[in-house]
Amino acid sequence: MVVAGGTDLFPNMKRRQQEPPVVIGLRSVGALHGVQTEDGQLRIGALTSLHDVATHALVRQRYPALAIAAGSVSTPPLRRMGTLGGNLCLDTRCTYYDQNYHWRKSIDFCMKKDGAICWVAPNSPRCWAVSSSDTAPVAVALRASLKLVSASGERSVSAGDFFRDDGILYLTRRPDEIVASIEFPASDGWRMTYEKLRRRGSFDFPILGVAAAVKVSDGVVEEARLVLGAVGSSPIDQSHLAAPLFGTRPTFEAIASVAAAAYKGARPLDNTDLNYAWRKKMARVYVERALAAVCDVEIPEIVR
Numbered sequence: 324m325v326v327a328g329g330t331d332l333f334p335n336m337k338r339r340q341q342e343p344p345v346v347i348g349l350r351s352v353g354a355l356h357g358v359q360t361e362d363g364q365l366r367i368g369a370l371t372s373l374h375d376v377a378t379h380a381l382v383r384q385r386y387p388a389l390a391i392a393a394g395s396v397s398t399p400p401l402r403r404m405g406t407l408g409g410n411l412c413l414d415t416r417c418t419y420y421d422q423n424y425h426w427r428k429s430i431d432f433c434m435k436k437d438g439a440i441c442w443v444a445p446n447s448p449r450c451w452a453v454s455s456s457d458t459a460p461v462a463v464a465l466r467a468s469l470k471l472v473s474a475s476g477e478r479s480v481s482a483g484d485f486f487r488d489d490g491i492l493y494l495t496r497r498p499d500e501i502v503a504s505i506e507f508p509a510s511d512g513w514r515m516t517y518e519k520l521r522r523r524g525s526f527d528f529p530i531l532g533v534a535a536a537v538k539v540s541d542g543v544v545e546e547a548r549l550v551l552g553a554v555g556s557s558p559i560d561q562s563h564l565a566a567p568l569f570g571t572r573p574t575f576e577a578i579a580s581v582a583a584a585a586y587k588g589a590r591p592l593d594n595t596d597l598n599y600a601w602r603k604k605m606a607r608v609y610v611e612r613a614l615a616a617v618c619d620v621e622i623p624e625i626v627r
């Protein structure tokens with residue numbers, strides 16, 4: 324396996340969730356670092372630290388949702404080590420998996436590593452571990468693409484196609500490919516944000532993330548994107564549900580009806596922090612907040 328900042332892989336190796344016989348460090352490859360612009364697009368090297376992404380003046384100005392998401396990952400020391408590429412390749416998480424070896428052994432392990440059964444859904448043929456990356460829903464919402472490089476060549480894959488709805492095979496990246504860079508299309512005319520729900524505001528993985536973006540002209544919405552994170556094994560693109568906002572000057576009522584539709588698509592299971600039924604309800608609240616923010620619509624006092 325390759326390692327970037329090691330803030331996910333090394334703890335996992337200590338708990339024997341991942342046991343690669345060989346680990347290859349990427350940090351010294353200079354070409355994988357840095358933030359560049361070209362033809363209005365933004366290219367971020369996969370090894371760029373989350374701190375550098377979150378504090379970069381151009382990212383903050385033109386891609387604020389990305390800056391917010393990167394800046395909300397774990398703690399300042401981990402953001403200085405952790406990288407954007409590592410965050411997008413982050414292993415999926417589950418209460419029955421993110422435990423030490425002896426804890427997992429005591430339940431005879433589970434399907435994701437060393438075992439045969441899924442303790443969350445015992446009759447399920449698949450693993451439901453959760454995509455818990457903060458930047459993943461933002462990358463999907465902003466229609467970013469990832470440049471993958473291997474000994475046999477290069478290819479570019481959209482963020483939407485990079486993630487797979489499976490707790491074990493959660494990426495479409497081949498094992499011999501590394502993520503070299505992430506490209507974000509020009510953001511002219513777009514307003515965007517990222518809302519994160521977690522137990523502790525100081526640091527914690529998301530148990531819900533909402534990336535919202537709207538393209539507005541004279542106050543009228545031309546296009547909208549809405550992607551939920553941490554409520555499934557991959558980011559859930561709900562952008563089609565925001566179509567009723569197109570060609571309108573959104574009201575809170577219109578936003579609330581999009582949020583009511585979007586929250587039905589959030590299907591959190593009982594395998595991360597806090598109560599999953601409450602997390603589902605919060606999807607509606609957080610979608611309302613995110614869309615109201617990007618559409619510059621005030622949330623009525625009674626709802627707040």
Ligand SMILES: Cc1cc2nc3c(=O)[nH]c(=O)nc-3n(C[C@H](O)[C@H](O)[C@H](O)COP(=O)(O)OP(=O)(O)OC[C@H]3O[C@@H](n4cnc5c(N)ncnc54)[C@H](O)[C@@H]3O)c2cc1C
Pocket residue numbers: 324325326327328329330331332333334349369370373395396397398401404405406407408409410411412413414455456457458500501502503526527528529
């Ligand atoms: C206490 C704690 C709190 C955390 N909180 C959060 C949080 O709130 N939100 C969040 O999103 N994450 C959180 N994390 C997880 C982690 O710190 C971040 O996701 C970080 O961005 C991972 O990046 P990294 O460079 O350290 O990845 P690594 O640990 O180096 O790698 C992670 C995975 O990505 C693969 N990988 C890394 N780079 C590449 C590449 N260029 N090409 C191909 N594969 C690659 C590795 O092989 C590995 O499978 C937390 C971790 C800890 C320990």
Ligand code: SF4
Pocket residue numbers: 416417418419420433434435436440441442443444449450451452490594
């Ligand atoms: S969802 Fe099931 S198989 Fe996947 S990690 Fe959790 S318990 Fe294991």
